[in-house]
Amino acid sequence: MNFEEYARTAVDLVNAQVETLDQLRAFYGAESWQALEATEKDVTVLRRGAKRLRDVFEHGSAGRDNDAVEALNVLLEAHPVQPRISGHEVGDWHIHVTGRGSSMGMEHMAGAVWGLAVWLCEFGSARFGVCADERCGNVYLDTSSNCCRRFCSERCATRSHVAAHRARKRAVIEEPAADLAPDLATTSPV
Numbered sequence: 001m002n003f004e005e006y007a008r009t010a011v012d013l014v015n016a017q018v019e020t021l022d023q024l025r026a027f028y029g030a031e032s033w034q035a036l037e038a039t040e041k042d043v044t045v046l047r048r049g050a051k052r053l054r055d056v057f058e059h060g061s062a063g064r065d066n067d068a069v070e071a072l073n074v075l076l077e078a079h080p081v082q083p084r085i086s087g088h089e090v091g092d093w094h095i096h097v098t099g100r101g102s103s104m105g106m107e108h109m110a111g112a113v114w115g116l117a118v119w120l121c122e123f124g125s126a127r128f129g130v131c132a133d134e135r136c137g138n139v140y141l142d143t144s145s146n147c148c149r150r151f152c153s154e155r156c157a158t159r160s161h162v163a164a165h166r167a168r169k170r171a172v173i174e175e176p177a178a179d180l181a182p183d184l185a186t187t188s189p190v
C-alpha cells in the first residue's frame with residue numbers, strides 16, 4: 001500500500017459519514033476484520049477523526065496551507081504509526097503503516113493521517129479539498145494534470161456547471177432589472 005492509497009482512506013472515511021456501528025460495518029464490509037473488531041468506541045474515534053480530517057481538506061480548499069500543516073501535525077501526534085515491511089507475494093515488499101496494535105478505529109486514523117501528510121508534502125495542500133458544490137460536501141484528492149480540480153466527481157462538476165449556466169442565462173434575460181439578479185444559491189437543484 002503506498003501513501004496515495006492511505007490518503008484515499010482519509011477521503012473514504014470523511015465521505016462515508018459513519019455515525020453508528022451498523023454504518024461502520026457497512027462501510028468496511030460485513031466480513032472484514034474491521035467490522036468484526038469494531039466497537040462503539042471505534043465509532044467515536046472514527047466520527048471525531050473524520051471531522052478533524054475534514055478540517056484539513058477545508059484548509060486545502062481555502063488555500064490555508066499553514067493551517068493544513070498544523071492540523072495534520074496535531075493529528076500525527078495523536079495517531080503515531082508503526083511502519084512495517086509487508087509482502088502479500090514473495091518479493092513484493094512494501095511498507096504498511098499500522099497504529100501500533102491499537103483498535104481498528106485508531107488503525108484507520110493512523111494510516112489515513114500518515115497518507116494525507118505525505119500527500120501534502122509531495123503535492124501541496126492545494127491538491128486536496130472539499131467539493132465546490134455546496135450541496136455535496138464530499139472531499140477529494142486532486143490528481144488532475146493541471147491542478148484545477150474543484151469537485152469530488154464528474155457528476156458534481158456537471159451539475160454545478162448546468163446550474164451556473166442557467167443562472168447566467170436568467171441573468172441575461174432579467175438584465176433590465178439588475179437589482180433583481182438571481183442568486184446562484186437559490187437555483188433549484190438539477
Ligand SMILES: [Zn+2]
Binds near residue numbers: 001086094
Ligand atoms: Zn500490502
Ligand SMILES: [Zn+2]
Binds near residue numbers: 136
Ligand atoms: Zn461533490
